[in-house]
Every structure is written in C-alpha cells, then in structure tokens.
Amino acid sequence: MTPSPQTKSKRKPAWLAKTELERGLAGGRCPVCWSLRRSARRYIFSFLYEGMMSGSARETFLKGGGFCREHFWQAKAIEAECWADGFGIAILCENLLDRSLNDVKQIPDSKPEKKPSLLRIPTRPARRPAVLGLIPRSGCTVCAVLRESENHYLAVLEELLEDTDFSQRYQSSAGLCFYHLQVAAGQWQSSVALRLVKSTADGVVRQLIAELREFQRKHDYQYTSEPRGPEWTSPERAIEFLVGPMAELAGFADLMPTRKQDR
Numbered sequence: 258m259t260p261s262p263q264t265k266s267k268r269k270p271a272w273l274a275k276t277e278l279e280r281g282l283a284g285g286r287c288p289v290c291w292s293l294r295r296s297a298r299r300y301i302f303s304f305l306y307e308g309m310m311s312g313s314a315r316e317t318f319l320k321g322g323g324f325c326r327e328h329f330w331q332a333k334a335i336e337a338e339c340w341a342d343g344f345g346i347a348i349l350c351e352n353l354l355d356r357s358l359n360d361v362k363q364i365p366d367s368k369p370e371k372k373p374s375l376l377r378i379p380t381r382p383a384r385r386p387a388v389l390g391l392i393p394r395s396g397c398t399v400c401a402v403l404r405e406s407e408n409h410y411l412a413v414l415e416e417l418l419e420d421t422d423f424s425q426r427y428q429s430s431a432g433l434c435f436y437h438l439q440v441a442a443g444q445w446q447s448s449v450a451l452r453l454v455k456s457t458a459d460g461v462v463r464q465l466i467a468e469l470r471e472f473q474r475k476h477d478y479q480y481t482s483e484p485r486g487p488e489w490t491s492p493e494r495a496i497e498f499l500v501g502p503m504a505e506l507a508g509f510a511d512l513m514p515t516r517k518q519d520r
C-alpha cells in the first residue's frame with residue numbers, strides 16, 4: 258500500500274495516478290483531493306480486510322494511537338457498508354482502549370509545582386506533562402500514506418500538464434483546490450504547469466465570486482421568485498475550493514463488489 262517513488266514499477270503507479278487524476282477532473286473536483294480520497298478508502302478497506310491481521314501492521318496502528326478522527330469515522334462507515342457483520346473496528350477499539358487504561362493511570366493526581374517568580378510577577382501554573390500517548394493521533398497510518406501519495410499525485414500532475422490534451426481538459430475543469438495550489442506552487446519546477454494552474458484558478462475564483470453574489474442577490478425579497486441556477490451550489494463549491502471536500506461517510510460499496518459476502 259505504501260508507494261515508493263524509487264520502485265521498479267514506477268511507470269505503473271504513474272499510469273494509475275493519471276487515471277485517478279483524470280477521473281477527478283472529469284467529476285469537477287480538485288484532482289488531487291479526489292485521488293487522495295480514493296487512496297484513503299482503498300487503504301482503510303485493505304487494512305480492515307486483511308492488514309489488521311498482521312501483527313506488525315496492528316502494532317503500528319496501535320502505537321500511532323489509531324486513526325485520526327476523520328479516518329476512524331470513515332473506517333467505521335466502510336465496515337458498516339462493506340461487511341454487515343464486521344467487527345474489526347470493535348477489535349481495534351478494544352486494543353486501543355486497553356492501552357489507554359495505562360495512559361489514564363499515568364495522569365498525575367497531585368498539583369504541579371509552581372515556579373517561584375523572583376520579581377513577584379504572577380506566573381501561570383505549571384502544566385502537567387502530556388502522558389496520554391494515544392491522544393495526539395499524529396500516527397494515523399492513513400494520513401501517513403496520503404502524505405506520500407499527495408507528492409506522487411502532484412508530481413504526476415505536473416508532468417501531465419505539459420501534455421496539450423490534458424492541459425486543455427484541466428483548463429475547463431474546477432482545477433486544484435486552494436491548498437493543493439499552494440503545495441504545487443512550493444514544489445513544482447515547471448513554469449508551464451504553474452502558469453496553467455494559476456490561470457485556471459483565477460478563472461474558477463472569479464466565477465465562484467460571481468455565483469456567490471448571484472446567490473446572495475436571489476435571497477433579496479424582490480428576487481426570490483427567480484428560478485435557482487447553478488449559483489445555488491456555489492457556497493459548497495467555494496468551501497471545497499478553500500478547504501477541500503467534505504468528509505466522506507458513504508458510497509464505499511464499490512471497494513469490494515464481488516467479495517462482499519466473504520467476511
């Protein structure tokens with residue numbers, strides 16, 4: 258599941274990435290956000306299906322404090338949709354909670370010592386040291402995979418934008434979200450690719466602003482009888498451009514269409 262840019266099969270992942278990016282473009286989404294969401298669902302599905310049976314994979318999961326909030330809820334939704342009688346999440350939660358008992362024990366009962374102030378300036382009470390190893394959730398394995406995948410998708414996209422056909426399709430799409438635009442700007446070398454994503458973003462933002470204004474205008478009592486147009490979804494599209502898509506908690510059935518009854 259962990260892609261390595263230096264592997265022999267470099268061509269294949271680039272081809273797969275191209276397919277995913279194109280599907281994202283065609284669906285009117287940020288192609289990188291779209292591809293990463295698909296990577297996340299495939300990774301979580303595969304972890305629940307067989308990865309968690311491996312002792313080392315389970316240990317990495319537990320040491321990282323489990324999945325982050327978004328990916329834990331997504332894992333629960335994937336399990337509910339793909340295996341009616343699944344109980345993998347229950348096992349993982351039990352394992353995590355077992356470990357958390359030890360963490361809870363480590364919380365000191367006594368007040369932390371206050372540092373004396375030589376100048377009699379009021380000081381803040383000393384903070385108790387963090388002892389809850391599971392709380393930071395910084396070790397979410399899905400997030401780790403996505404960080405690698407993000408670089409891969411962006412690198413493939415940079416290359417694709419040098420292709421006339423692809424760049425034309427890109428220009429008539431929703432383009433990269435604001436976050437991925439910034440990441441691309443920090444990483445890409447190709448001025449052709451950068452010019453393209455910048456000019457597309459400029460057009461997308463201007464269009465969104467116009468639609469948001471139209472949305473507001475139609476809320477004025479004088480115009481409320483006017484039919485609703487595409488501007489009606491502009492707040493959702495604007496949020497998606499600014500911060501990325503909403504967390505996905507349904508639509509996982511396609512992950513394992515023919516082996517759904519196996520578990």
Ligand SMILES: [Zn+2]
Nearest residue numbers: 287290434437
């Ligand atoms: Zn994005």
Ligand SMILES: [Zn+2]
Nearest residue numbers: 325328397400
């Ligand atoms: Zn995560």
